[in-house]
Amino acid sequence: MxxxxxxxxxxxxxxxxxxxxxxxxxxxxxxxxxxxxxxxxxxxxxxxxxxxxxxxxxxxxxxxxxxxxxxxxxxxxxxxxxxxxxxxxxxxxxxxxxxxxxxxxxxxxxxxxxxxxxxxxxxxxxxxxxxxxxxxxxxxxxxxxxxxxxxxxxxxxxxxxxxxxxxxxxxxxxxxxxxxxxxxxxxxxxxxxxxxxxxxxxxxxxxxxVGVLWFQVRVLGKTTHVLGAGRGVNAIEKSWVFIQALRRLEEEINQPENIPDGYKGIAHPINLNVGIIQGGDWASTVAGECVTRFRLGLFPGERISDLQARIEKCVADAAADDPWLREFPPTVEYVGFQAEGxxxxxxxxxxxxxxxxxxxxxxxxxxxxxxxxxxxxxxxxxxxxxxxxxxxxxxxxxxxxxxxxxxxxxxxxxxxxxxxxxxxxxxxxxxxxxxxx
Ligand SMILES: [Zn+2]
CATH class of the missing domain: 3.40.630.10 (Zn peptidases)
Structure with missing residues (x-):
């Protein structure tokens, strides 16, 4: 009863x-x-x-x-x-x-x-x-x-x-x-x-x-006094290169033809978040290093390793178009969520x-x-x-x-x-x- x-x-x-x-x-x-x-x-x-x-x-x-x-x-x-x-x-x-x-x-x-x-x-x-x-x-x-x-x-x-x-x-x-x-x-x-x-x-x-992957991209710059800033390379500003590239990857993932049946009808199911940016250590020094931390979703059934490969390719392709980053390529590191959907x-x-x-x-x-x-x-x-x-x-x-x-x-x-x-x-x-x- x-x-x-x-x-x-x-x-x-x-x-x-x-x-x-x-x-x-x-x-x-x-x-x-x-x-x-x-x-x-x-x-x-x-x-x-x-x-x-x-x-x-x-x-x-x-x-x-x-x-x-x-x-x-x-x-x-x-x-x-x-x-x-x-x-x-x-x-x-x-x-x-x-x-x-x-x-x-x-x-x-x-x-x-x-x-x-x-x-x-x-x-x-x-x-x-x-x-x-x-x-x-x-x-x-x-x-x-x-x-x-x-x-x-x-x-x-x-x-x-x-x-x-x-x-x-x-x-x-x-x-x-x-x-x-x-x-x-x-x-x-x-x-x-x-x-x-x-x-x-x-x-x-x-x-x-969905699943969630956390990753961070580390980029090196060239430290100088701002007096000679023209000769330095600012790691914070260089980070913008792959932030934009990763936004384009996000858009591609969310194209209607790329959305599996289980998520059809959900607007923009996979979201990229730029969560933390840590770069430089002195207001008068060109930033020598910058680490940007991201969160990106993935669909159920998708493998973490496949998404990692896609992210790494996206970052590498963006770096290849930039003279500095081509010589000193950014590295992708994984700390935190490696969650499948x-x-x-x-x-x-x-x-x-x-x-x-x-x-x-x-x-x-x-x-x-x-x-x-x-x-x-x-x-x-x-x-x-x-x-x-x-x-x-x-x-x-x-x-x-x-x-x-x-x-x-x-x-x-x-x-x-x-x-x-x-x-x-x-x-x-x-x-x-x-x-x-
Ligand atoms: Zn909760």
């Missing part, structure tokens, strides 16, 4: 203030790259409170290096753990489940553009769409999403129930730059019958996502159960999302055979200024997830522990 929907709705509503307060505390922990630990310790405590046996797990790049989907880095993993929480009832009456939500957030800079400090969350009632919103970096992407499964589990507990099958909670680092946190959890941990990641995709189900089977048992649960609560079919970004679902789908998708709340301005998440949308997602746990894992009465003698 499925749980009574009105009981679930009431239990979720009763937990709303707890969910808002817990989310606000979590957002206050500014978990940007390299500073994830306090946020991880905080959420580990929440997992424990919900009855999950919880541990912090170090991420070891040496162990991951030869795994599929690994992204190379030039930074340290010291003091930057993943968190895992396990509920294991001993035997599975239903199917097993992983809830995964990354802890890392992107930089809020430039902070002065925000209406209020990004790590001091604030709630505004009755705003956009007549809903209540929490502002803060990470409130949307994706601590608000992760709160939805914690909210669902908390409400079930209040009703006296726990999942009747193994459920694992995962809080990985580095979804925003490599995915190496989720790779470690996915490949080292136990598999499951499904993995759900509540990224802030507006209550849609993720059907397909992937697809989720919308006819799988998992997809059908999630769609049915959404329909029960919302009265209509959930929309499917074709994403032009990547998420951690790729590891589970591509390398572990665990069907994985995203279903999470509505958010605005993620990665931007005044990021916010709809608390009402979070509540709706929590409702659906509570019923989904019931439908997928089954629920059972929480066993009473023996009173101590």
């Amino acid at each position: 499925p749980l009574d929907q009105s009981l679930v709705a009431q239990a979720i509503a009763d937990r709303r203030q707890w969910a808002i307060d817990t989310l606000a505390w979590w957002v206050r922990h500014a978990s940007v790259l390299g500073q994830e630990e306090p946020a991880q310790s905080y959420i580990a405590g929440v997992y424990e409170d919900l009855g999950f046996s919880t541990r912090l797990e170090a991420v070891d790049p040496e162990e991951l290096r030869d795994m599929p989907g690994f992204s190379p880095v030039d930074w340290s993993y010291e003091g930057r753990p993943n968190v895992v929480g396990v509920h294991d009832p001993g035997r599975n009456l239903g199917r097993t489940l992983i809830f995964n939500g990354h802890v890392d957030v992107v930089s809020p800079e430039p902070v002065r553009l925000w209406s209020s400090p990004p790590f001091e969350p604030r709630v505004v009632e009755n705003e956009e769409d007549g809903e209540s919103w929490m502002y803060g970096r990470g409130a949307g992407d994706m601590k608000g999403g992760s709160m939805c499964f914690l909210w669902a589990l908390a409400a079930l507990r209040d009703l006296g129930f726990e999942p009747a099958s193994r459920v694992e909670l995962q809080s990985p680092i580095e979804e925003e730059c490599t995915g190496n946190g989720a790779l470690a959890l996915c490949m080292n941990g136990e598999a499951a019958d499904a993995c759900l990641i509540p990224e802030p995709f507006n209550e849609t189900i993720l059907r397909r996502q 992937c697809e989720f089977d919308m006819d799988s048992d998992f997809a059908r159960t999630l769609k049915r649960t959404h329909r029960q609560w919302r009265g209509s079919e959930p929309e499917e999302l074709i994403a032009t970004c990547t998420t951690d679902v790729r590891f589970f789908n591509l390398y572990r055979g665990v069907p994985a998708t995203c279903y999470g709340p509505k958010a605005r301005n993620i990665h931007g200024v005044d990021e916010k998440v709809s608390l009402d949308s979070m509540q709706r997602v929590a409702e659906v997830l509570a019923s989904f746990i019931d439908a997928w894992c089954g629920v059972q009465a929480i066993p009473q522990t023996e009173p101590e003698q």
Whole structure:
């Protein structure tokens, strides 16, 4: 017998203030790259409170290096753990489940553009769409999403129930730059019958996502005092040569005849971003070196190595037309994302159960999302055979200024997830522990 929907709705509503307060505390922990630990310790405590046996797990790049989907880095993993929480009832009456939500957030800079400090969350009632919103970096992407499964589990507990099958909670680092946190959890941990990641995709189900490649191009110039600038070669200005060439490559990739069926109808699905440019070291010296960092998407089924070859050819061709760059060719280097695209089977048992649960609560079919970004679902789908998708709340301005998440949308997602746990894992009465003698 499925749980009574009105009981679930009431239990979720009763937990709303707890969910808002817990989310606000979590957002206050500014978990940007390299500073994830306090946020991880905080959420580990929440997992424990919900009855999950919880541990912090170090991420070891040496162990991951030869795994599929690994992204190379030039930074340290010291003091930057993943968190895992396990509920294991001993035997599975239903199917097993992983809830995964990354802890890392992107930089809020430039902070002065925000209406209020990004790590001091604030709630505004009755705003956009007549809903209540929490502002803060990470409130949307994706601590608000992760709160939805914690909210669902908390409400079930209040009703006296726990999942009747193994459920694992995962809080990985580095979804925003490599995915190496989720790779470690996915490949080292136990598999499951499904993995759900509540990224802030507006209550849609993720059907397909692009891959993402990070690369950087390093160019040398010829350093001189500006007095003799005519005889120097400025590495910053030379970088413009291949930035323009890579923009032309982007346009070519997005030509209608080059777009595969899965992305037809999506305007400009593959995006190049010039993210960081670092060059020169003195205002009165002609810049001697410049490194430009890029992000470029790729379609599902496309190989990372093929895109790398295309980028390297594009840069080399542009350099061949320039007398200086012909003599001192720029080099292409890879640090960060080497993420393939992937697809989720919308006819799988998992997809059908999630769609049915959404329909029960919302009265209509959930929309499917074709994403032009990547998420951690790729590891589970591509390398572990665990069907994985995203279903999470509505958010605005993620990665931007005044990021916010709809608390009402979070509540709706929590409702659906509570019923989904019931439908997928089954629920059972929480066993009473023996009173101590
Ligand atoms: Zn995210």
